[in-house]
Amino acid sequence: MLTQNQIKHIRSLQQKKFRDEYKQFLAEGPKLVEELIGSKFSFDCIYAKKEWLADNAARLQAKEIQFIEINSKELERISGLIAPNVVLAVINTPEKSFPENIFGKELILVLDQIKDPGNMGTIIRTADWFGINHIFCSENTVDVFNPKVVQSSMGSISRVNVYYTGIEKLLTGIHTKVSIYGAYMNGENIHDIPVQPNGVIVIGNESSGISTELKQYIHHKVSIPYFRGPNERGAESLNASIASAIMCYEFRKKTAHVS
Amino acid sequence: MLTQNQIKHIRSLQQKKFRDEYKQFLAEGPKLVEELIGSKFSFDCIYAKKEWLADNAARLQAKEIQFIEINSKELERISGLIAPNVVLAVINTPEKSFPENIFGKELILVLDQIKDPGNMGTIIRTADWFGINHIFCSENTVDVFNPKVVQSSMGSISRVNVYYTGIEKLLTGIHTKVSIYGAYMNGENIHDIPVQPNGVIVIGNESSGISTELKQYIHHKVSIPYFRGPNERGAESLNASIASAIMCYEFRKKTAHVS
Structure with missing residues (x-):
């Protein structure tokens, strides 16, 4: 009772x-x-x-x-x-200390203002699948312990560490040491960019994309090619969790293994 | 009023x-x-x-x-x-007649018992991005005009045609003419399979995957490789909308263009 x-x-x-x-x-x-x-x-x-x-x-x-x-x-x-x-x-809620010296040593995901709990949970689950252990989020990204995030992450929140911090300050500190890739609408084709396997992938807000003030720290503005004729209308954008999944997939491709 | x-x-x-x-x-x-x-x-x-x-x-x-x-x-x-x-x-609701003679001529998506409206809407939006015009769904797939599907498809429901039909009957009729690929947990690595650009991709239910009775019609059981050490624990599976997006991306890759 x-x-x-x-x-x-x-x-x-x-x-x-x-x-x-x-x-x-x-x-x-x-x-x-x-x-x-x-x-x-x-x-x-x-x-x-x-x-x-x-x-x-x-x-x-x-x-x-x-x-x-x-x-x-x-x-x-x-x-x-x-x-x-x-x-x-x-x-x-587990205590988490901010990890040191991981940049350049493993693939890292950075989320700038992801607002939808379903997207957030799916991004964590996908990161877990692709062996990404650390996700850094802007302070205004949806809370990782929001019940809808917990549900859609399907248990992956227990393996992937999620930190909240000022992203501009974070990128200021690391952009001279590691390649930073951002998902953009009009960037370079993801097939044409040099992939650094231990780089940093930045995913922006569902409507407005990556914040303007972060742009200067991003070495490669990357787009996922769409498949439509030049005068044919298609979807305006991909869902943020889909875009981040395809980027993670592409980064992991060369070294991936099914076990 | x-x-x-x-x-x-x-x-x-x-x-x-x-x-x-x-x-x-x-x-x-x-x-x-x-x-x-x-x-x-x-x-x-x-x-x-x-x-x-x-x-x-x-x-x-x-x-x-x-x-x-x-x-x-x-x-x-x-x-x-x-x-x-x-x-x-x-x-x-638009009237739709079942299309004739499209199999083998364009990339087609088949959904077997997708239940979550958010997944369904995201799959339609992603299909639209990758220029897939026709999606065939099992009768027990969530309704494309469910308000949550409509919202998460972000307008793509107006461009992608979604049909409900018996999938076993459909595959019986086409499996001798076109390559059929299914997303499985323990299939071949997607990098190792011969991709037929105008094939059929089958995505199964969020929990139980592709129905057993459809298995015999699927020529290639395909998996998206995960990235974890042999004794390391990771996510058990990918979300259905993520798996279908990565499959569509991989199928479109060779011929994709950003315009």
């Missing part, structure tokens, strides 16, 4: 200010929660229906994760999903 | 059965509606606030589009968006 205070607390985690205050975030549904139990994250508490708890009792005990059994009505009251699904977890 | 019947009618178009009955669908927001006014679609009526109507009066008159001025409160009552935005259009 949940108390009013528990319900209020869990619901408050839908909002960034309370996630920041309590240093906790939400994950829902059996697939996601079960994957995150196997991750480095520490859990505050799992709220789940009887059948899920029965199936997962051994793992919860092994990991010493606290849980509370709830019924369908209670799950509906705490869930942020349209169709609540068996289990909701309150997870402690 | 809207009548109760008008409000009820517009709201009903959130549901497939009423979209099918009235042969109408919804589009919202100035960017999308303005793009669709320039398309082949015929409009039933536009419901918009004074400022939008003032800005677009000439175009509405030129296209002979009927409109009704509404206030913010009325817009809120008819809108399906969390943040309603100035204008909502009721558009007549």
Whole structure:
């Protein structure tokens, strides 16, 4: 049985200010929660229906994760999903220190004002697929612990480190040491640019692209070629998560392996 | 001033059965509606606030589009968006006849049970970018005129033709004439397969992939290589819209041009 205070607390985690205050975030549904139990994250508490708890009792005990059994009505009251699904977890936000000396040593993604939670989660999931371990975001990029980001990242938030920082200051510090590539509408064809496998890829906002003040730090303005006749009308742009996926794919291509 | 019947009618178009009955669908927001006014679609009526109507009066008159001025409160009552935005259009669903003799002549996309409206809209937008004109969907793929599909397709629904049909029957009829490629988890590396530029690409359901009964018609089971060490854990899969984008990109690469 949940108390009013528990319900209020869990619901408050839908909002960034309370996630920041309590240093906790939400994950829902059996697939996601079960994957995150196997991750480095520490859990505050799992709220789940009887059948899920029965199936997962051994793992919860092994990991010493606290849980509370709830019924369908209670799950509906705490869930942020349209169709609540068996289990909701309150997870402690991991402490992250800003990594040193990684630029030029691995492929890095920089996000400038990505606003859509679905795009953000998909970008994290795709980065994870392509072995990108660090994503740097402008302060006004959507919160990585927004429940919709968590859901669409499909567990990849436990492997990919996401940092929020001033992007201009970041690029000022690194642009003399590493090649910086930006996704633009009218850039060079991605097939024609020299790819530095450990470069930095910058993806801009869904509507307005990369901020003007960042332009001076970007060595290669890159476009994904479209396929239309010269007088034929097509889509104006690609979705930000699609553009970043194709860029990551192209950068990883030469050294990629299926295992 | 809207009548109760008008409000009820517009709201009903959130549901497939009423979209099918009235042969109408919804589009919202100035960017999308303005793009669709320039398309082949015929409009039933536009419901918009004074400022939008003032800005677009000439175009509405030129296209002979009927409109009704509404206030913010009325817009809120008819809108399906969390943040309603100035204008909502009721558009007549175009009549589409099943195209003949296109297989083997252009690149075609086949969707087997895509369920997420955001994925569906993004796939249509990406297809449009890569000059794919026809998408064939299983009957249980999400409706192309679902408001969330319409929103995330960003106007591309006016250029890309989407058909619903039995996919097994479709593939039975064409698999001896054209190369069929399917996105699989454990297929051949996409870099190693012979690409037929006018082939057919099949994308499966977000969770379960391509239906078992379709497997026999697929000549090339294709995977997008991931980039992780042999004992390193990464994302289990790519989002369906990302996988289809990378496949379309790879198929178009050799002949692509930026104009």
